[in-house]
Amino acid sequence: MPNHTQGLEIRSVVKRFGDLRLFDDLSVAIAPGEFFIILGPSGCGKTTLLRLIAGLETVDGGEIRLNGRPIHDLPAGDRGVAMVFQDFALYPHMTVERNLAFGLRNMQVPATEIDTRIKATAGALAIDGLLARKPATLSGGQKQRVALARALVKKPDLLLLDEPLSSLDPGLRLHTRRELAQLSRSLNATFVMVTHDQVEAMTLASRIMVMHEHRIQQVGTPLEIFTRPANLFVARFVGATPMNVLDGTIAKARNGKADFDLSGHKVHTAITHTSLPAGEGWQVGLRAEHVAITAPSATAIPATVDYVERLGEQSWIHVRLADGREIVANETGISPHQPGDAVGLTLDGARAHLFDAEGRGYHAEPA
Amino acid sequence: MTAVALPGVRGRQLWAWVRIAFCAVMLALVLAPLLWTVFLSFRTNIDLLRQAPLDLHGPYTLDNYAELLRNQTLFRWFFNSLVVSTATVAGVLTLSSLAGYAFGRLEFPGRNWLYLIVLAGLAIPDQSVILTRHQIFSDLHWHNTYRALILPGLSAPLGVFLMTEAFRAIPRAQDDAARLDRANSLATFWHVLLPQTVPALASLGIYTFLLSWNDYWWPLISATRPAMYTLTEGMAAAQSNYVEVLGKGVLMAEAVVAGLPVLIVYILFQKHIVSAVTGMVKL
Numbered sequence: 001m002p003n004h005t006q007g008l009e010i011r012s013v014v015k016r017f018g019d020l021r022l023f024d025d026l027s028v029a030i031a032p033g034e035f036f037i038i039l040g041p042s043g044c045g046k047t048t049l050l051r052l053i054a055g056l057e058t059v060d061g062g063e064i065r066l067n068g069r070p071i072h073d074l075p076a077g078d079r080g081v082a083m084v085f086q087d088f089a090l091y092p093h094m095t096v097e098r099n100l101a102f103g104l105r106n107m108q109v110p111a112t113e114i115d116t117r118i119k120a121t122a123g124a125l126a127i128d129g130l131l132a133r134k135p136a137t138l139s140g141g142q143k144q145r146v147a148l149a150r151a152l153v154k155k156p157d158l159l160l161l162d163e164p165l166s167s168l169d170p171g172l173r174l175h176t177r178r179e180l181a182q183l184s185r186s187l188n189a190t191f192v193m194v195t196h197d198q199v200e201a202m203t204l205a206s207r208i209m210v211m212h213e214h215r216i217q218q219v220g221t222p223l224e225i226f227t228r229p230a231n232l233f234v235a236r237f238v239g240a241t242p243m244n245v246l247d248g249t250i251a252k253a254r255n256g257k258a259d260f261d262l263s264g265h266k267v268h269t270a271i272t273h274t275s276l277p278a279g280e281g282w283q284v285g286l287r288a289e290h291v292a293i294t295a296p297s298a299t300a301i302p303a304t305v306d307y308v309e310r311l312g313e314q315s316w317i318h319v320r321l322a323d324g325r326e327i328v329a330n331e332t333g334i335s336p337h338q339p340g341d342a343v344g345l346t347l348d349g350a351r352a353h354l355f356d357a358e359g360r361g362y363h364a365e366p367a
Numbered sequence: 368m369t370a371v372a373l374p375g376v377r378g379r380q381l382w383a384w385v386r387i388a389f390c391a392v393m394l395a396l397v398l399a400p401l402l403w404t405v406f407l408s409f410r411t412n413i414d415l416l417r418q419a420p421l422d423l424h425g426p427y428t429l430d431n432y433a434e435l436l437r438n439q440t441l442f443r444w445f446f447n448s449l450v451v452s453t454a455t456v457a458g459v460l461t462l463s464s465l466a467g468y469a470f471g472r473l474e475f476p477g478r479n480w481l482y483l484i485v486l487a488g489l490a491i492p493d494q495s496v497i498l499t500r501h502q503i504f505s506d507l508h509w510h511n512t513y514r515a516l517i518l519p520g521l522s523a524p525l526g527v528f529l530m531t532e533a534f535r536a537i538p539r540a541q542d543d544a545a546r547l548d549r550a551n552s553l554a555t556f557w558h559v560l561l562p563q564t565v566p567a568l569a570s571l572g573i574y575t576f577l578l579s580w581n582d583y584w585w586p587l588i589s590a591t592r593p594a595m596y597t598l599t600e601g602m603a604a605a606q607s608n609y610v611e612v613l614g615k616g617v618l619m620a621e622a623v624v625a626g627l628p629v630l631i632v633y634i635l636f637q638k639h640i641v642s643a644v645t646g647m648v649k650l
């Protein structure tokens with residue numbers, strides 16, 4: 001857990017735009033050395049939060065502390081924070097070297113140290129050959145490195161990244177993702193990154209904060225977010241395909257666990273029944289990989305194949321239940337199923353999640 | 368547009384030839400008097416006073432240019448024009464870029480109204496204010512000074528408009544990056560934003576220079592002493608009595624010299640002039 005003197009601490013932050021209360025009492029603490037990712041769909045407020053930390057927007061209440069020092073009233077340049085912008089925002093009329101030097105000069109760093117730092121940073125990011133070039137002559141990947149170098153050369157206490165991979169093409173994105181991961185490990189710096197891409201979040205983050213409609217939905221490790229989603233939004237947003245979510249009723253099984261009734265078929269969950277609040281409107285959540293497709297049988301739930309996506313290493317099979325509801329199943333390899341096939345479904349109840357009428361998630365105790 | 372109506376390769380070729388022919392005619396119309404001026408400037412006055420057609424084989428002479436060097440008035444006017452045009456360009460670029468930065472980049476109360484008032488200046492013709500201006504300058508005893516020739520040219524709503532649009536076109540993230548690089552407003556303006564408006568500055572500078580260099584009306588009103596004449600005014604004054612005093616050949620040589628700076632500006636900034644003119648057309 002983050003301790004309360006080091007790292008970044010956001011305490012009860014309020015942000016208003018006119019009459020709109022964008023953030024109302026938002027709090028989160030980020031430990032030094034973390035690669036913290038703010039994940040959410042566009043318009044969820046994640047970029048605004050990043051800009052509040054950077055000092056590009058002002059808070060209307062609460063405080064932001066960096067290594068114990070309140071920074072929310074400081075100008076952006078005095079916060080010890082550097083930022084990599086979505087479209088890089090390199091200064092187009094300056095060479096790469098001057099792009100890196102500009103901030104250091106404004107910080108009154110002595111010229112000899114500017115030289116040393118630029119050389120070191122450029123070497124670390126393999127852009128030493130580009131120092132005399134202008135940004136317009138660089139490729140997307142090179143611009144990305146220069147943008148990173150411009151931020152890191154200032155030796156910030158905190159590095160903010162605003163969708164840094166979104167303007168790269170897919171092949172390069174994968175490559176840069178790996179580099180970012182290595183960079184954060186080798187620098188031992190604190191990174192806060194904003195993204196709407198759950199794959200980036202799952203692969204890079206030490207912890208993820210999921211945001212939706214300007215509220216924090218869940219903060220946790222990628223594994224926690226994936227295996228114990230706090231609510232339906234997180235369950236559907238995180239994962240290669242959205243989690244299957246189906247309505248039904250729950251009942252107490254003989255072993256004390258909850259049984260979920262899916263139109264006559266029992267799903268035996270591993271969730272303790274007494275831990276669940278009373279009430280109606282339950283939904284069961286099952287990831288595609290916990291739905292197995294078998295031959296039709298008396299014990300399996302009958303379904304019809306609707307549509308098959310074969311990706312090569314795995315396949316997504318969209319099937320329809322007798323009552324018309326849709327479920328996605330996952331199979332490794334190339335699935336032999338064809339649209340129209342009558343199949344049976346076996347659900348791995350032990351991996352199932354339950355969601356109450358408010359959408360709160362309940363999970364089996366970790367083994 | 369006609370190209371669409373004429374299908375096929377042959378139609379396109381025909382259209383290309385029509386366009387070339389059209390351009391050639393336009394070029395000839397523009398070029399002919401200029402070439403004629405240059406041609407006449409190398410002929411003797413005796414030759415030019417004869418009614419007979421001119422013989423292309425000569426005689427040619429440099430006497431007219433020698434006469435310009437002997438009679439220094441032209442260079443005085445040339446110098447005046449240069450001072451006025453250069454100062455006007457410097458002033459317009461400074462004022463327009465500062466105003467453009469404020470209108471295009473800063474938030475302040477009344478900004479939109481102020482901008483609207485500046486733009487309204489585009490709709491006011493010079494002719495409607497020139498009498499009042501003359502009266503004011505006369506009361507201030509400013510006539511026959513450089514100040515009087517330069518100041519009116521500094522009011523450039525078009526420049527403010529161009530620069531405002533140029534500053535608006537720069538992504539906001541540039542300002543954000545500069546703020547995180549600990550640059551204050553002035554440093555952001557000077558080091559980050561202004562250099563990115565160089566194309567607009569170049570267009571505006573050239574446009575202002577040509578306007579100022581070729582201006583005739585205001586100098587005619589304001590500069591009444593021959594020592595304060597600009598080139599345009601001085602040459603017009605010389606034309607009225609050329610036959611008696613200077614001779615046609617000298618007048619032609621004057622015209623050639625007067626046109627040279629404009630020609631040089633054109634050659635040096637060809638690319639920017641094209642974008643400046645197309646920019647104006649888009650307005």
